[in-house]
Amino acid sequence: AQSVTQLDSQVPVFEEAPVELRCNYSSSVSVYLFWYVQYPNQGLQLLLKYLSGSTLVKGINGFEAEFNKSQTSFHLRKPSVHISDTAEYFCAVSDRGGNQFYFGTGTSLTVIP
Amino acid sequence: ETGVTQSPTHLIKTRGQQVTLRCSSQSGHNTVSWYQQALGQGPQFIFQYYREEENGRGNFPPRFSGLQFPNYSSELNVNALELDDSALYLCASSTGLAGEGEQYFGPGTRLTVT
Numbered sequence: 721a722q723s724v725t726q727l728d729s730q731v732p733v734f735e736e737a738p739v740e741l742r743c744n745y746s747s748s749v750s751v752y753l754f755w756y757v758q759y760p761n762q763g764l765q766l767l768l769k770y771l772s773g774s775t776l777v778k779g780i781n782g783f784e785a786e787f788n789k790s791q792t793s794f795h796l797r798k799p800s801v802h803i804s805d806t807a808e809y810f811c812a813v814s815d816r817g818g819n820q821f822y823f824g825t826g827t828s829l830t831v832i833p
Numbered sequence: 834e835t836g837v838t839q840s841p842t843h844l845i846k847t848r849g850q851q852v853t854l855r856c857s858s859q860s861g862h863n864t865v866s867w868y869q870q871a872l873g874q875g876p877q878f879i880f881q882y883y884r885e886e887e888n889g890r891g892n893f894p895p896r897f898s899g900l901q902f903p904n905y906s907s908e909l910n911v912n913a914l915e916l917d918d919s920a921l922y923l924c925a926s927s928t929g930l931a932g933e934g935e936q937y938f939g940p941g942t943r944l945t946v947t
Contacts, residue, residue: 724875752932763837764876764923764938771933810875814932819889821866821931823875 722747724813724824732830733801741796741827743811753794754812755785756823764810770794781805806831837926837939845945851912854942858905858926864888865907866931867899868923870941876923881931882907888930911944919946 727742745751755767768779775787785796794811811824838857846852858865864883868876878891882901896912905926911918921943925936 726875763940764925764936766935769935812875816932817889818930818932819881819883820891821878821881821889823868823877825873825875 722751722813722815722820722822724811724822726809726811726824726827728827729825730828730830732832734832735803736800738799739797739801739805739829741809741811741829743794743796743824745792745794745811745813745822747792747813747815750816752814752816752818753785753787754814755779755783755794755796756810756812758808758810758826760807767796767809801829801831803831803833805829837924837937839922839924839939839942841942842940843943843945845947846914848914848916848946850914851910852914852944854909854911854922854924854944856907856909856924856926856939858907858924859937860905862905862926862928862937864927864930865901866925866927866936867907867909868925869893869918870921870923872920878931879909883930914946916946919944 725744733739753770756764757767770777770787778784814821866881867879870876880890885901901907921941923941925938927936
């Protein structure tokens with residue numbers, strides 16, 4: 721079984737500042753990696769995913785993430801956050817068979833005006 | 834195109850009872866996955882159904898079972914409810930397996946076991 725660790729449960733950041741949300745996974749095999757976001761009172765939606773190819777992945781709303789195989793990490797970044805980015809962010813991993821899926825415990829991002 | 838819907842929104846059951854939760858997937862999506870999300874935790878993968886057959890299961894006992902129907906609807910059944918089963922239950926649909934692409938999540942069913 722795999723596990724996903726989101727190192728920060730809460731991240732407060734001022735508006736227009738950069739942010740990085742950290743994610744590490746434990747796996748000795750190739751995986752697919754995802755970031756999902758849950759805005760207040762809304763369902764989970766996909767932010768970005770890494771399946772193969774370039775290790776730098778760009779997603780919606782200006783977010784990007786970098787896959788680092790040697791460090792088994794998939795950190796999420798945004799150069800300048802907005803108030804509307806306040807949400808819960810979940811990192812997730814699946815095996816390449818696609819029939820197992822694991823979420824981290826989430827990071828609550830609060831953007832301060 | 835309608836989104837993923839779930840019913841009921843909230844449910845209260847007594848320990849030992851059985852419960853059925855329902856999900857309606859997006860049209861054209863042949864995979865449905867179910868998750869349990871306890872308060873303050875990330876969703877935990879229960880299982881997924883691909884073309885009406887179970888294809889992948891998380892660390893949940895057999896009293897958690899499911900069905901997927903040809904009309905894009907699905908059910909999660911939980912027998913012999915325990916207090917720890919109290920959680921938000923999410924379903925998600927996708928055009929491929931859960932781990933291969935984008936999943937579209939429903940709003941969830943809040944189950945309380947007393």
